[in-house]
Amino acid sequence: HAAPIQSVDFLYEFTDATKDSAETLWPTEETTEGGFKLSWFASTNRYFSLAVMPNINDEGKGNRIITDKIESITSSVKGANEDQFILTGLWSPATSVAGGATYDLTMSVYAGPLQRSVLDNKQPYIALNMREMVLYQMSSMCAICTFQWLADFLGVVLTTLDQYVVFDWGLAIILLVLIVRGILHPITKKSQINMQRFGKVMQKLKPEIDKLKQKYPNDPKRVQSEQMVLMQKYGVNPFQMLGCLPMFLQMPIWIALYALLYFMFDIRQQPAFFGIFQMLGDWPFLADLSSADHFFGKFDTPTHFLLWNITGINVLPILMGAIFFIQQKYMSPQSMATSPEQASQQKIMRIMMVVLFPMMLYSAPSGLTLYILTSSSVGIIESKRIRKHIDELPLEPQTASPTSAKNKKSKDKQGRAWTDAMEARRKKVQNKAKKRNFKKRD
Structure with a gap:
C-alpha cells in the first residue's frame, strides 16, 4: 500500500x-x-x-x-x-x-x-x-466484483449490530439476513407470483408450441415469433417474471461479505453465539467466524485438495447443499422448459447450485456460510408463506382482449419494451418469409 x-x-x-x-x-x-x-x-x-x-x-x-x-x-x-x-x-x-x-x-x-x-x-x-x-477486497480477478463500498457498508452495519443490538457476531450476521430479506421481500414476492403465472401459461401453450415446431421444423425464428403471438394473446412476457433477480441482488452481498469476513480484524478469532460451543469441552465448531466452521475438529496438518486447502471437516457447507436441494425439490415453481435443451440446462443449473456452490464455499469463512445457510432457510419459510398467498390469487391464464391490448397502454415499461421488440422481430421474420415465397414473373 x-x-x-x-x-x-x-x-x-x-x-x-x-x-x-x-x-x-x-x-x-x-x-x-x-x-x-x-x-x-x-x-x-x-x-x-x-x-x-x-x-x-x-x-x-x-x-x-x-x-x-x-x-x-x-x-x-x-x-x-x-x-x-x-x-x-x-x-x-x-x-x-x-x-x-x-x-x-x-x-x-x-x-x-x-x-x-x-x-x-x-x-x-x-x-x-x-x-x-x-x-476488504479479494485479489486478482475477484477485485473487480468485490464491491469495496458495499463491504465497507456491511462492516458498519455488522459492527453496529454487534456492539449496540445483539452483542454477538453470529447473531449480528443472522439479523443482517433478516434485514436484507425484508428489503428484498417485495421483489421476491412479485417474482414468485409472476413465475407461477408464467408457468401456468406455458403449460397451457405447450401443445400449441409443439404444433408450431412441427409446422416449422427448420425455422426456429419463425417458431419464436409465432410463440410470441401466442404469449401476447394471453398477456404475458418473460420480463414480468423477475426470475432469479432476488438471488442476483444478493450475490454482490455474498461476495462483499466473503471479503469482509475474511479480512475484518474485529471478527478474527471471534466465536458465534457467545462461544456456547466452546463451553462444551472446547469444541472448535464456530470458534472463529473468519475461518471454516470445523464441526468435526481441525486437522493438525492442512490437506490440499484441488483448489482447496482443507483444515477440517466442515458441516455448514454440507447443510447449505441440503437446503439448496430442498429449495429445488419442493419450493421451486414447475418447470417452464419448452424443449429438451432447456430442460437439460435447468437440470445442470440445479446440480451446480446443490453440489458445486457448496464445494466452492467449503473452506470459506464460517460467518459467510452461516449467512447463506440462514438466508436460504429463511427463504424457504418466506416462499411457503408466499405460496399460501399465491393459492388465493387467480393465476389461471386468460385470453387478453385484443381491443383493450391495442388501445390501453401497458403500465409495465419492461413489458412494453419486450412486446414492441418481439412485434418488430415478428414482422421482420414475416417479411423475409414473403420475400422467399415471392416468384418473379417474366
Missing part, C-alpha cells in the same frame, strides 16, 4: 506485490507525471500491517512528506511455492555527508492490526489517512 499526496489531496493506490517477481512500487510513471510526493508506505497481510511514515505529533501536525528520505521502493518475491515471501526494499537517496556532519533519516513506524477503530480515531493515522490500509 502506498499513499502519495499532492498539496493536501490524498491519492490512494493499491498494489498487489505478488503480481510480479520483481517490481518498482515507487516511483511509477503515473506518480512521476502527477508530481506526487510519498506520504507513507505499508506492507500488509490478512490482518496486520507494517508501515513507515513521517514524524507527526499527537495533534496531527508535521511534515507529511517522506520523499526526501525514501527515493524508491522495490518489491520482489523470493522462494518457491509455500515458502514464498515478499522482500520489500526502501532506498534512500544517495547523499554525501561531510565529516562530523549528520544526516537525519528518522521516520515513524506503525506495526499493528488493520483495525479501523484504531486508524480512524488516533493521530497521526487520521492526519495521514492511514485508514486506507484497510481493504
Whole structure:
C-alpha cells in the first residue's frame, strides 16, 4: 500500500506485490507525471500491517512528506511455492555527508492490526489517512466484483449490530439476513407470483408450441415469433417474471461479505453465539467466524485438495447443499422448459447450485456460510408463506382482449419494451418469409 499526496489531496493506490517477481512500487510513471510526493508506505497481510511514515505529533501536525528520505521502493518475491515471501526494499537517496556532519533519516513506524477503530480515531493515522490500509477486497480477478463500498457498508452495519443490538457476531450476521430479506421481500414476492403465472401459461401453450415446431421444423425464428403471438394473446412476457433477480441482488452481498469476513480484524478469532460451543469441552465448531466452521475438529496438518486447502471437516457447507436441494425439490415453481435443451440446462443449473456452490464455499469463512445457510432457510419459510398467498390469487391464464391490448397502454415499461421488440422481430421474420415465397414473373 502506498499513499502519495499532492498539496493536501490524498491519492490512494493499491498494489498487489505478488503480481510480479520483481517490481518498482515507487516511483511509477503515473506518480512521476502527477508530481506526487510519498506520504507513507505499508506492507500488509490478512490482518496486520507494517508501515513507515513521517514524524507527526499527537495533534496531527508535521511534515507529511517522506520523499526526501525514501527515493524508491522495490518489491520482489523470493522462494518457491509455500515458502514464498515478499522482500520489500526502501532506498534512500544517495547523499554525501561531510565529516562530523549528520544526516537525519528518522521516520515513524506503525506495526499493528488493520483495525479501523484504531486508524480512524488516533493521530497521526487520521492526519495521514492511514485508514486506507484497510481493504476488504479479494485479489486478482475477484477485485473487480468485490464491491469495496458495499463491504465497507456491511462492516458498519455488522459492527453496529454487534456492539449496540445483539452483542454477538453470529447473531449480528443472522439479523443482517433478516434485514436484507425484508428489503428484498417485495421483489421476491412479485417474482414468485409472476413465475407461477408464467408457468401456468406455458403449460397451457405447450401443445400449441409443439404444433408450431412441427409446422416449422427448420425455422426456429419463425417458431419464436409465432410463440410470441401466442404469449401476447394471453398477456404475458418473460420480463414480468423477475426470475432469479432476488438471488442476483444478493450475490454482490455474498461476495462483499466473503471479503469482509475474511479480512475484518474485529471478527478474527471471534466465536458465534457467545462461544456456547466452546463451553462444551472446547469444541472448535464456530470458534472463529473468519475461518471454516470445523464441526468435526481441525486437522493438525492442512490437506490440499484441488483448489482447496482443507483444515477440517466442515458441516455448514454440507447443510447449505441440503437446503439448496430442498429449495429445488419442493419450493421451486414447475418447470417452464419448452424443449429438451432447456430442460437439460435447468437440470445442470440445479446440480451446480446443490453440489458445486457448496464445494466452492467449503473452506470459506464460517460467518459467510452461516449467512447463506440462514438466508436460504429463511427463504424457504418466506416462499411457503408466499405460496399460501399465491393459492388465493387467480393465476389461471386468460385470453387478453385484443381491443383493450391495442388501445390501453401497458403500465409495465419492461413489458412494453419486450412486446414492441418481439412485434418488430415478428414482422421482420414475416417479411423475409414473403420475400422467399415471392416468384418473379417474366
